[in-house]
Amino acid sequence: AQSVAQPEDQVNVAEGNPLTVKCTYSVSGNPYLFWYVQYPNRGLQFLLKYITGDNLVKGSYGFEAEFNKSQTSFHLKKPSALVSDSALYFCAVSGNTGGFKTIFGAGTRLFVKA
């Protein structure tokens, strides 16, 4: 069965510092991996995805994520955090065998302090 784990409920970082939001997954076959962001009172927005190819994928707002097959991880990163990055971040996975249902993690709340 597919699953996604976001081990941190909350991540705190100072503005200008690098940030990492962690995600690990379990899926049969090759995974499709996604990051979404949810700002207060707004719907989820797509940030980036890994389908195949280069393990480092770049997305919106300066975010990037690294796919690590051996560690089954897909951590979200940004070199320099902004206060406006404060939001709820969700990792999601869908498998490419036996159906394509997308499973979301529980979310990690990011606080960026000025």
Add this chain to the structure above:
Amino acid sequence: EAGVAQSPRYKIIEKRQSVAFWCNPISGHATLYWYQQILGQGPKLLIQFQNNGVVDDSQLPKDRFSAERLKGVDSTLKIQPAKLEDSAVYLCASSLVGGGDNEQFFGPGTRLTVL
């Protein structure tokens, strides 16, 4: 490009009442999803449509929840009768196709409170 539209934005009902939510996906998107997001959790897929056919409804509580997408565009999700544990945000999303590698575009959600 218009986004995914949902209505109503908020709904408060008493348990055992019925409620319906409406979703209009992005034009041209073949796949439509309904998710339930309980506070503190990630979205959980309730049902996925490809055009007007159901692809996955394995997590839809079919004794009380129903959904339709009659003309392959708009969709309605209904709960009848509602229970206290149905209090959640109901998210509608759409994607160009449903192959699993397409990103989904989400509406603002409907916040349901069951008293």
